[in-house]
Amino acid sequence: xxxxxxxxxxxxxxxxxxxxxxxxxxxxxxxxxxxxxxxxxxxxxxxxxxxxxxxxxxxxxxxxxxxxxxxxxxxxxxxxxxxxxxxxxxxxxxxxxxxxxxxxxxxxxxxxxxxxxxxxxxxxxxxxxxxxxxxxxxxxxxxxxxxxxxxxxxxxxxxxxxxxxxxxxxxxxxxxxxxxxxxxxxxxxxxxxxxxxxxxxxxxxxxxxxxxxxxxxxxxxxxxxxxxxxxxxxxxxxxxxxxxxxxxxxxxxxxxxxxxxxxxxxxxxxxxxxxxxxxxxxxxxxxxxxxxxxxxxxxxxxxxxxxxxxxxxxxxxxxxxxxxxxxxxxxxxxxxxxxxxxxxxxxxxxxxxxxxxxxxxxxxxxxxxxxxxxxxxxxxxxxxx
Amino acid sequence: xxxxxxxxxxxxxxxxxxxxxxxxxxxxxxxxxxxxxxxxxxxxxxxxxxxxxxxxxxxxxxxxxxxxxxxxxxxxxxxxxxxxxxxxxxxxxxxxxxxxxxxxxxxxxxxxxxxxxxxxxxxxxxxxxxxxxxxxxxxxxxxxxxxxxxxxxxxxxxxxxxxxxxxxxxxxxxxxxxxxxxxxxxxxxxxxxxxxxxxxxxxxxxxxxxxxxxxxxxxxxxxxxxxxxxxxxxxxxxxxxxxxxxxxxxxxxxxxxxxxxxxxxxxxxxxxxxxxxxxxxxxxxxxxxxxxxxxxxxxxxxxxxxxxxxxxxxxxxxxxxxxxxxxxxxxxxxxxxxxxxxxxxxxxxxxxxxxxxxxxxxxxxxxxxxxxxxxxxxxxxxxxxxxxxxxxxxxxxxxxxxxxxxxxxxxxxxxxxxxxxxxxxxxxxxxxxxxxxxxxxxxxxxxxxxxxxxxxxxxxxxxxxxxxxxxxxxxxxxxxxxxxxxxxxxxxxxxxxxxxxxxxxxxxxxxxxxxxxxxxxxxxxxxxxxxxxxxxxxxxxxxxxxxxxxxxxxxxxxxxxxxxxxxxxxxxxxxxxxxxxxxxxxxx
Numbered sequence: 023x024x025x026x027x028x029x030x031x032x033x034x035x036x037x038x039x040x041x042x043x044x045x046x047x048x049x050x051x052x053x054x055x056x057x058x059x060x061x062x063x064x065x066x067x068x069x070x071x072x073x074x075x076x077x078x079x080x081x082x083x084x085x086x087x088x089x090x091x092x093x094x095x096x097x098x099x100x101x102x103x104x105x106x107x108x109x110x111x112x113x114x115x116x117x118x119x120x121x122x123x124x125x126x127x128x129x130x131x132x133x134x135x136x137x138x139x140x141x142x143x144x145x146x147x148x149x150x151x152x153x154x155x156x157x158x159x160x161x162x163x164x165x166x167x168x169x170x171x172x173x174x175x176x177x178x179x180x181x182x183x184x185x186x187x188x189x190x191x192x193x194x195x196x197x198x199x200x201x202x203x204x205x206x207x208x209x210x211x212x213x214x215x216x217x218x219x220x221x222x223x224x225x226x227x228x229x230x231x232x233x234x235x236x237x238x239x240x241x242x243x244x245x246x247x248x249x250x251x252x253x254x255x256x257x258x259x260x261x262x263x264x265x266x267x268x269x270x271x272x273x274x275x276x277x278x279x280x281x282x283x284x285x286x287x288x289x290x291x292x293x294x295x296x297x298x299x300x301x302x303x304x305x306x307x308x309x310x311x312x313x314x315x316x317x318x319x320x321x322x323x324x325x326x327x328x329x330x331x332x333x334x335x336x337x338x339x340x341x342x343x344x345x346x347x348x349x350x351x352x353x354x355x356x357x358x359x360x361x362x363x364x365x366x367x368x369x370x371x372x373x374x375x376x377x378x379x380x381x382x383x384x385x386x387x388x389x390x391x392x393x394x395x396x397x398x399x400x401x402x403x404x405x406x407x
Numbered sequence: 408x409x410x411x412x413x414x415x416x417x418x419x420x421x422x423x424x425x426x427x428x429x430x431x432x433x434x435x436x437x438x439x440x441x442x443x444x445x446x447x448x449x450x451x452x453x454x455x456x457x458x459x460x461x462x463x464x465x466x467x468x469x470x471x472x473x474x475x476x477x478x479x480x481x482x483x484x485x486x487x488x489x490x491x492x493x494x495x496x497x498x499x500x501x502x503x504x505x506x507x508x509x510x511x512x513x514x515x516x517x518x519x520x521x522x523x524x525x526x527x528x529x530x531x532x533x534x535x536x537x538x539x540x541x542x543x544x545x546x547x548x549x550x551x552x553x554x555x556x557x558x559x560x561x562x563x564x565x566x567x568x569x570x571x572x573x574x575x576x577x578x579x580x581x582x583x584x585x586x587x588x589x590x591x592x593x594x595x596x597x598x599x600x601x602x603x604x605x606x607x608x609x610x611x612x613x614x615x616x617x618x619x620x621x622x623x624x625x626x627x628x629x630x631x632x633x634x635x636x637x638x639x640x641x642x643x644x645x646x647x648x649x650x651x652x653x654x655x656x657x658x659x660x661x662x663x664x665x666x667x668x669x670x671x672x673x674x675x676x677x678x679x680x681x682x683x684x685x686x687x688x689x690x691x692x693x694x695x696x697x698x699x700x701x702x703x704x705x706x707x708x709x710x711x712x713x714x715x716x717x718x719x720x721x722x723x724x725x726x727x728x729x730x731x732x733x734x735x736x737x738x739x740x741x742x743x744x745x746x747x748x749x750x751x752x753x754x755x756x757x758x759x760x761x762x763x764x765x766x767x768x769x770x771x772x773x774x775x776x777x778x779x780x781x782x783x784x785x786x787x788x789x790x791x792x793x794x795x796x797x798x799x800x801x802x803x804x805x806x807x808x809x810x811x812x813x814x815x816x817x818x819x820x821x822x823x824x825x826x827x828x829x830x831x832x833x834x835x836x837x838x839x840x841x842x843x844x845x846x847x848x849x850x851x852x853x854x855x856x857x858x859x860x861x862x863x864x865x866x867x868x869x870x871x872x873x874x875x876x877x878x879x880x881x882x883x884x885x886x887x888x889x890x891x892x893x894x895x896x897x898x899x900x901x902x903x904x905x906x907x908x909x910x911x912x913x914x915x916x917x918x919x920x921x922x923x924x925x926x927x928x929x930x931x932x933x934x935x936x937x938x939x940x941x942x943x944x945x946x947x948x949x950x951x952x953x954x955x956x957x958x959x960x961x962x963x964x965x966x967x968x969x970x971x972x973x974x975x976x977x978x979x980x981x982x983x984x985x986x987x988x989x990x991x992x993x994x995x
Contacts (some may be wrong), residue, residue, distance in 0.1 A: 081888050109887040110895075116888035122881035126903050135899075139890030189890065 024094045024192035024225045026057040026080065032088035032101075033075050033249075048075045050249040052089075057242075062219050062226045064236040066260075067246035068272065073229045076246070077195050080227065081116050082109035093193055110139065115186035115224075116195040119202070121178050123170040129181050130166035133157060136189035156184045159218060176207045183215070187222055194219075196228040200235060212238045233273045237261065245269050263303040267313045267392060275315035275390070276361040283310045289391050293356055298333050300389030311394040320388030321362040323351045324381045331383040339378045344371045353380060434804035434812065440797060444861050445822045447842075448834035449687075455837040456680035462840035463849070472677035482682070485658040489686075492648075492659060493641030496580045497588075501634050503581070504588035507735065510728055512596040513618075514719045517729035518736070523593065525740045529586040531915070531965075532744075533922025535939055536958050538650035539946055540743030541579045543750045543955070545570030549757030551746055576651045580644065582739045587640055588633045595629035618719075639690050643827035646924040650946065660686050661829045661925075668833065668929065680837070683830040690825040744962075751955035766956035775934075776941060776957065783921050783938040784964070786852065790859045791867075791917035795909055798864065798871035803897065806880065817868075824865040828925025832858045836930060852935040858926045863916045870912030874905040907976055914972055918965055 031053040050072040057063045065073040078084040080091060082098065085106055091099040093114070098107040115136065123132055130153050137149045144152075157163050160180040170178055179199060186194055196215075200208045216239050219226050230236055236243050237257045245252045245260060245268075253265045264270035271278060279298075281291035285308045288297025298314055306312060323339075324330050337355035342364060349364035362382055451462075456473065460466025476482055511522040529537075544552050547569040556567045569575055599622055607617040645661040653662065660682060667679035721728055752762045770776055801820060805813035823831055835858040839845040848854040878901050886896035902909070927940040936944075938961055945954040 081884075083884050083887065108892070109884070110890045110892050112888075113890070114888060116885065118881045118885055120879060120881045122879065122885035124882055124885070124900055124904075135886070135891075136889035139895075185885075185889065195888070 025059045027092040028055045029090040034087045062241045064228045064240035064243045066236045071246040072249035077229045114193040115191035117186040117199040119198040121182040133184045133188045156188045160184045194226045270315035276318040277316040279314045299386045300391040302391045306393035313392045315390040318361040321384045323362045323364040330381040333384045335382040437800045437804045448838035451837035452834035462837045472681045476678045476681045485663040489659040497637035499581045500584035504585045508592045508596045518732040526586045534646035538647045540746045544746040591633045661827045747955045751959045766952045770953040770956045779941045787917035787921040790920045791913045794860045794863045794867040795913045798867035802875045820868040832926045832929035852932040859920045874908035
């Protein structure tokens with residue numbers, strides 16, 4: 023059983039003036055998570071949100087300012103009781119963004135290193151066997167005696183993975199391991215990572231800012247913002263029912279319209295005359311503020327009114343971009359600009375845009391309505407800090 | 408899922424450690440050593456300037472030294488001399504160095520590829536070697552240069568150069584100082600971005616206009632920094648002035664400090680300390696100014712991309728510039744080394760018969776010479792190793808210990824940069840003699856060694872810092888998460904990766920130590936005089952040829968160790984490469 027539990031985890035970095043705890047990039051402010059044994063867990067967020075700091079705290083590379091970290095049944099960090107286990111005592115594997123392959127060691131030496139550090143000692147023959155096995159798993163058999171500088175980026179990435187896995191750690195940590203690769207390679211390795219996780223059976227925690235990676239890999243995703251968990255759930259929930267404007271924006275909703283819930287259930291964006299019908303992700307009362315999130319792919323453009331569906335709007339076409347299987351359209355509606363999709367057979371590449379009047383529509387299930395979270399009173403905020 | 412109660416009797420037991428105090432405690436030994444070696448001596452030097460007695464002796468508190476020292480006319484004269492020498496040599500050397508850097512990096516002048524290697528050799532050549540070489544070359548009566556001129560012209564009384572004059576002293580110091588300033592300027596010159604030039608050229612400016620309007624302003628901070636560095640090294644100059652200036656009664660601040668302690672009938676430690684501190688403050692102010700100028704306006708970056716920009720075509724003038732480079736290389740590198748080499752086989756300066764290697768045999772027969780060579784070898788090797796080891800530990804502590812630790816360490820290790828060797832030696836003497844338990848070190852080679860570590864510390868920090876900066880912290884962290892303890896990760900990853908830079912730094916630190924004359928002259932360890940001091944003694948009592956033979960022997964020894972080390976390093980990496988390619992062949 024290697025579950026990982028974080029309780030009220032804080033990490034503050036010293037500010038310039040002593041005593042001032044300014045919000046800093048990468049700081050974490052009270053994270054509570056329970057990651058189940060064998061789970062593939064993804065920490066998702068923009069740069070500076072604290073996801074890497076959280077991962078490094080779990081690895082033992084950062085000492086938490088406050089809170090408890092538990093791996094399996096062992097408390098590895100408890101700031102209040104002064105407990106802190108060094109990284110080498112935590113029996114984990116970690117894959118670094120830069121790969122951090124040791125340039126003076128061969129592939130085999132890099133991969134054997136975690137095995138050689140194990141106590142009680144593992145016999146040489148057993149280490150060699152295990153190195154072969156892991157290199158086979160990542161598809162690098164035959165490259166044992168190469169040095170990292172003689173490998174391609176994708177191969178280096180696989181060596182880093184093999185090294186993280188070689189000692190059969192109970193927990194594997196991934197710090198944006200795919201961000202330095204080109205798109206095609208990233209796509210292939212993403213699948214490999216998930217396959218290898220399933221085969222190895224260890225718990226995995228994966229940090230990324232790429233929502234597509236989170237979708238492909240995760241059992242559950244935690245979206246982090248300003249060092250706090252903004253939303254936690256399976257990928258489908260995060261992507262289909264974002265709980266806040268921030269999450270919606272981060273997972274790629276192009277159109278975000280602030281507005282008010284009307285009596286009768288409609289949502290009226292500010293400055294609009296007509297309400298939208300959509301799907302509420304959380305209960306809200308009439309008069310409540312909120313936000314409508316619509317993906318460009320769910321907002322359709324028609325050139326004539328008869329084709330329009332529910333939530334019909336009229337707007338002026340401003341620009342059209344060819345995307346291969348469809349067009350992306352920029353449409354002005356009232357004072358706002360919306361991004362929508364124009365079907366491939368309704369336009370032609372290079373056709374000039376002459377301010378055509380167009381009709382927009384969206385299925386109510388594609389209009390995600392997010393109630394604004396009540397802002398905490400300023401006094402409370404200060405107390406928390 | 409609920410968390411079970413946290414327990415302390417987990418399998419992690421022995422690895423658990425207390426938070427908070429842990430990080431500073433780990434690096435306490437490094438900080439303590441730096442304190443004892445660098446901060447404590449400075450403090451004791453300050454204390455010493457208020458004492459009536461010598462270090463280790465009971466005395467009283469007094470302001471007498473502070474009040475009286477600058478009233479002595481001789482002291483005032485030496486302060487004036489220091490400033491004159493410093494500014495005059497800096498102005499001339501900066502012009503020469505900038506010109507050479509420009510010719511070497513930006514033009515197609517012939518011989519330009521020889522400039523940098525020659526200057527590196529000059530930089531590593533101790534001032535002692537230089538001074539003795541020139542003293543013999545430019546002596547008004549017996550100097551080789553004048554002798555050759557006489558035999559060429561047939562004029563019996565012709566004296567082209569007299570080195571034992573103000574002009575001679577300044578000239579020799581300029582030639583040596585060019586090396587320091589050049590090495591400081593070459594990076595920025597090399598890093599000049601050719602695209603800036605190209606942008607200027609496409610905008611319609613000519614090559615010379617581009618140099619004046621674009622390159623020079625970009626280089627301004629580096630030039631200013633180099634000039635201040637020149638002034639600082641000028642104020643610290645000691646060995647050249649002791650050899651070339653003393654015979655003509657030219658005294659500077661450092662020689663006056665030396666005189667207060669060793670030559671005067673009654674050593675006056677308090678006045679020496681006052682003079683040292685004053686010099687220190689002046690240099691610290693200049694260094695601060697230099698850091699300010701360079702720190703905030705560092706326009707240049709030494710990039711990884713080696714782009715060969717368009718070199719300035721000198722046309723027919725290139726032979727003129729080539730000749731000037733040749734002249735400089737001859738005057739600054741060939742002449743002094745040739746002079747020492749030739750003098751070492753002469754029976755006596757000015758005598759051109761019976762040239763032989765007799766001097767070498769004779770100098771080795773002098774009782775203390777062989778032990779002194781061995782002492783110097785052991786001393787240089789261990790001082791270099793200790794300084795580099797301490798520097799690596801200090802850089803590592805600064806990296807792991809947080810921003811404040813890093814600043815403290817950086818500042819501490821820069822202290823000796825502002826201290827001439829004479830002042831460092833005096834400060835170390837004060838500190839160790841007045842500390843019970845450390846007193847026993849006085850008069851031993853160990854104290855000499857400690858003072859030399861302090862002297863070479865800024866260089867070692869520079870070398871270690873540059874080497875460690877190449878190693879991403881990720882690499883060590885990867886070892887930690889793979890199960891390696893902190894020291895183990897340092898040994899397995901960082902130390903192995905910096906090994907070649909570490910060895911080079913060790914060698915350079917040892918070279919600098921072996922040429923240090925200031926420390927052994929001040930901190931005498933009876934019976935264990937380093938070779939620089941022995942050569943100085945020989946030269947002082949007129950055994951010029953034997954001094955030269957010994958200089959040549961040490962030069963050859965250094966070259967031998969250097970080339971040997973280089974060959975070992977090369978062979979090591981060659982072996983690794985061969986093993987690698989044979990393995991690759993097995994696989995295919």
